[in-house]
Structure formats: structure tokens, C-alpha cells
Amino acid sequence: MTKAPSATDLACALIQCPSVTPKEAGVLAYLERQLSPFGFEIHRPVFSEPGYPDVENMFAKITGGDGPHLAFAGHVDVVPAGDETLWTLPPFSGAVKDGLLHGRGAADMKGGVAAFVAATLRYVEAHGEPKGTVSFVLTGDEEGPAKNGTVKLMQWAAERGEQFSDSIVGEPTNPNQMGDMIKVGRRGSQSGTLTVSGKQGHVAYPHLASNPVPVLARLVEQISAEVLDHGTDFFQPSNLEFISMDVGNETWNLIPKSASARFNVRFNDLWNAEKLEAFVLEHARKHLPDDAFTLSLTLEDDGSEAFLTRSESLIGRFSKAVEAITGRTPELSTGGGTSDARFIKNYCPVIEFGLVGQTMHMIDEHVAVADLEQLADIYYEFMLQYFER
Ligand SMILES: [Zn+2]
Structure with missing residues (x-):
């Protein structure tokens, strides 16, 4: 079997695709090449809306029979780099220097996507297909108008008969260090x-x-x-x-x-x-x-509702995984802005946990390689408990 890549290697490659909304820029094609050898079923639906650019999305899943369906969700689009001459390292270099991975999307949120993909591939490599389903709900339209992204992708998947049990969004939720915060709802x-x-x-x-x-x-x-x-x-x-x-x-x-x-x-x-x-x-x-x-x-008609996830089994188990890997008890929070979790909440309980968000959208966006690998470890630990191996 193909060897599972590290979260850092995946994140570097994802950052090197300049997928500024609404451009795909090879980012989904790259993921497809990584996932196919592991037996994933992959769809790349393109959604349209009058007055907005078409956007390509991805739904990928691996099933090992009856059991819960865990959906990892996130976006592969990024905000523009701004004035590239202000960056210390080129914004789409994906370079690792002094223990830091640099580039647009490192924190928000190609790092998060890389971590859950790496964790899942590591799981499949070690244990085979999960007793249930793991899927990736990936959009290219989160930083933009969000018309042709998660909202339509969830609808598309539901119409195909997908029934989600739980979802984890890999947005950067930790204010200062790994283990700080799980988002369990949004205003x-x-x-x-x-x-x-x-x-x-x-x-x-x-x-x-x-x-x-x-x-x-x-x-x-x-x-x-x-x-x-x-x-x-x-x-x-x-x-x-x-x-x-x-x-x-x-x-x-x-x-x-x-x-x-x-x-x-x-x-x-x-x-x-x-x-x-x-x-x-x-x-x-x-x-x-x-x-x-x-x-x-x-x-305005683009308002979003407040929501609170009350699933003890999801929140409790995920908190335990965070504690097991970081040694810290995460705060459960509903603060901050809105996220695509608002489009998932009507299908299944959803929480958000990802990297440290301090440099998101900034010049010189970066994350610590150690954090990235720790995030993959947390997702992996959660999957071990979730699929009860
Ligand atoms: Zn984001």
C-alpha cells in the first residue's frame, strides 16, 4: 500500500497551489492523487449561481461497512496574498524554515485540511477501512461569497443519500496554543x-x-x-x-x-x-x-442563525483526544465570527478544532510544524476512539 504522507508534506503541497477564491489551482487535483491509492470514492462537483463565479468542490469518502459517518469539513481556497513584496518568503512557497511552515493558507486552513487528511490516511494504513465512513467535505468557496460551497455540497451529498453522524471543521480555533479551544457553536x-x-x-x-x-x-x-x-x-x-x-x-x-x-x-x-x-x-x-x-x-438576506452543538458524545470524545495529545483541557467556546459550520449544523452535530489562528489572513501567515503534526495526532486519536478499535 502507498505510504501515508505527513501532515506537513501535504500542507506544503496544498500551499503551493495558489487557490485564491474561486480558483482551484490544482489543489483538489493534488488531493485526489493522494486519496485515490487509499481507496477513496471521489467526486468533484462544480456549483453555479447566477452572478457568482463557478466553484469546484470535493466530496471524498472511504467506507468499511456499517457504522457512524464522520465528516471532516474545510475549505481549500485562501484569501489573496496582498502585496507579495511584503512577504519574507513568497506566499505560495510552502517553505519550512526554523520549525515554521510559511504561506497563504498555512493556518486558514490548508494546514487543517492537511492534518485531517494525513490522520485519516494514517488510520487507513494502520487499521484498514474504518468501521463506518470517513468523508472529506471540501469547498473552494469559503473565503468568497460562500454561495457555491459547503451549503450546496452538503445538500448535494444529502441528495445522494449520505447520512452524516458527526462533523469536525478544521478551521483554526486555538487563540494562542494547541489545546486552547473547541468551538461548539457560533453566534x-x-x-x-x-x-x-x-x-x-x-x-x-x-x-x-x-x-x-x-x-x-x-x-x-x-x-x-x-x-x-x-x-x-x-x-x-x-x-x-x-x-x-x-x-x-x-x-x-x-x-x-x-x-x-x-x-x-x-x-x-x-x-x-x-x-x-x-x-x-x-x-x-x-x-x-x-x-x-x-x-x-x-x-439583508445573507444572515445566519446562531447555533449550539449539544452532542456530549462528540464534544466529550473530542475533548479527551485533545487532552490526550496536548495535556490541556480545551475551553468550549461559541465566540468569533461565522464559519461554514453554519451550513453543516442542520445535518449533524458539528464542532470546530484546528490550528492556532494568530496569523490567518496576514502577511507572512505561518504555523508551527509541531502544531500541524500535533493536530494530525489529535484527529487520529479521536478516530481511534470514534471507530472503537
Ligand atoms: Zn477559514
């Missing part, structure tokens, strides 16, 4: 625009107009001061942030008819889009001075 995100309309008029005759600008300014101040909640056992308090106020008035002598303020809410599992809409409208109405003004609120 939701919702953007919206609040508009106050009054009556347009001449600035010299303000009594004939109703100026929405000071009204909107007061609403922004007052809504910003409202407390949404005080957090829950697993979530920090929800927060609404106004991020822009827009009137678009290019003249100096005109009182505008309307003024808008845009906001984003990061919210816990006490909220959803409907409740947030009602909350903003209620507090805006409360502070609206008189019926010379009207309100409207629109929500």
Missing part, C-alpha cells in the same frame, strides 16, 4: 438598514420641512444604548453595532427626505432575524418624535 449574524423619512425642503425654511437627519442620529444613539441580553451559559451577550449613516445629500441647501443607518448584529441563541427586526422597530418607534416621520427597516 448568528444579521445586517440591516433602518431608514427615517420626513419631508424634503429648503434649509432656509426648515419649518416647512421635516428633517430626518437629527431624528436618525437620536435613534442610532438610543438603540445603541439598549441591552439585547446578558449572554447565556454558552454565549456572550448579543451586540448591535451601527456601522454607517447614509444620507447621500450632495447639496448644502436641501433638507433631505430620508436618512438611513446600516447595522450588524452578532447574536446568541436567544435571538433570530424576526425577533431582531421587532426589537429594532420597537425601540425606533419608541423614540420617534411625532407622526411627521416614518420608519422602515430592511434586513
Whole structure:
């Protein structure tokens, strides 16, 4: 049988493919060549959406009969390198220097993908096919619009009859060192625009107009001061942030008819889009001075729900694997931004654990080779327990 590659060798090769969203750049072709000799069934569906670039994705699986289906999920696309002359080593070199692996995607998240692929191949090499199924759900559209990626890939797999038992996303979750943190959920995100309309008029005759600008300014101040909640056992308090106020008035002598303020809410599992809409409208109405003004609120349609994974068997077993390899007890967290786990949560329990995220998206992105190999060891240890060898 072909020998299983190390996580570091895999990660180097993945980084050398400049797969800036939405480019495949040979990264999936490389993985296919690695997986095929081990008996994986491999699909590379391309998804389309009007107005967005087509994106190639990969679903690969290996089955050894009845048993649980563990899906490792992640993305092989990366953000652009930016000004390449600012990098100490070229961004797509995949070079190892002084114990560090350098390059765009080392942390976010070709390192994570390399670690779970290496762990799985090591498992198959040592024990044969798992008693159950291991699959890789890999997208090339996480850093981009995320329209032609995990959301469609999960749907595609489900339509083919795949039933997932558990999923691990290999995003970088550790703030400082390996073993810090498992993400067991994520806050939701919702953007919206609040508009106050009054009556347009001449600035010299303000009594004939109703100026929405000071009204909107007061609403922004007052809504910003409202407390949404005080957090829950697993979530920090929800927060609404106004991020822009827009009137678009290019003249100096005109009182505008309307003024808008845009906001984003990061919210816990006490909220959803409907409740947030009602909350903003209620507090805006409360502070609206008189019926010379009207309100409207629109929500963007790319919001995501908050979710919390409650599977003790997945979280408990994975924590044990982290402890066994790092000697540290990971914190269970729901902090940070959104991730593709939001597209997986409706199919099976999902957690996230990967590398140390400190340099993600930065110039000179890098990870410690020792961390990379330790991550592969953690995934391997988890698989030993999961498939009960
Ligand atoms: Zn990522």
C-alpha cells in the first residue's frame, strides 16, 4: 500500500497551489492523487449561481461497512496574498524554515485540511477501512461569497443519500496554543438598514420641512444604548453595532427626505432575524418624535442563525483526544465570527478544532510544524476512539 504522507508534506503541497477564491489551482487535483491509492470514492462537483463565479468542490469518502459517518469539513481556497513584496518568503512557497511552515493558507486552513487528511490516511494504513465512513467535505468557496460551497455540497451529498453522524471543521480555533479551544457553536449574524423619512425642503425654511437627519442620529444613539441580553451559559451577550449613516445629500441647501443607518448584529441563541427586526422597530418607534416621520427597516438576506452543538458524545470524545495529545483541557467556546459550520449544523452535530489562528489572513501567515503534526495526532486519536478499535 502507498505510504501515508505527513501532515506537513501535504500542507506544503496544498500551499503551493495558489487557490485564491474561486480558483482551484490544482489543489483538489493534488488531493485526489493522494486519496485515490487509499481507496477513496471521489467526486468533484462544480456549483453555479447566477452572478457568482463557478466553484469546484470535493466530496471524498472511504467506507468499511456499517457504522457512524464522520465528516471532516474545510475549505481549500485562501484569501489573496496582498502585496507579495511584503512577504519574507513568497506566499505560495510552502517553505519550512526554523520549525515554521510559511504561506497563504498555512493556518486558514490548508494546514487543517492537511492534518485531517494525513490522520485519516494514517488510520487507513494502520487499521484498514474504518468501521463506518470517513468523508472529506471540501469547498473552494469559503473565503468568497460562500454561495457555491459547503451549503450546496452538503445538500448535494444529502441528495445522494449520505447520512452524516458527526462533523469536525478544521478551521483554526486555538487563540494562542494547541489545546486552547473547541468551538461548539457560533453566534448568528444579521445586517440591516433602518431608514427615517420626513419631508424634503429648503434649509432656509426648515419649518416647512421635516428633517430626518437629527431624528436618525437620536435613534442610532438610543438603540445603541439598549441591552439585547446578558449572554447565556454558552454565549456572550448579543451586540448591535451601527456601522454607517447614509444620507447621500450632495447639496448644502436641501433638507433631505430620508436618512438611513446600516447595522450588524452578532447574536446568541436567544435571538433570530424576526425577533431582531421587532426589537429594532420597537425601540425606533419608541423614540420617534411625532407622526411627521416614518420608519422602515430592511434586513439583508445573507444572515445566519446562531447555533449550539449539544452532542456530549462528540464534544466529550473530542475533548479527551485533545487532552490526550496536548495535556490541556480545551475551553468550549461559541465566540468569533461565522464559519461554514453554519451550513453543516442542520445535518449533524458539528464542532470546530484546528490550528492556532494568530496569523490567518496576514502577511507572512505561518504555523508551527509541531502544531500541524500535533493536530494530525489529535484527529487520529479521536478516530481511534470514534471507530472503537
Ligand atoms: Zn477559514
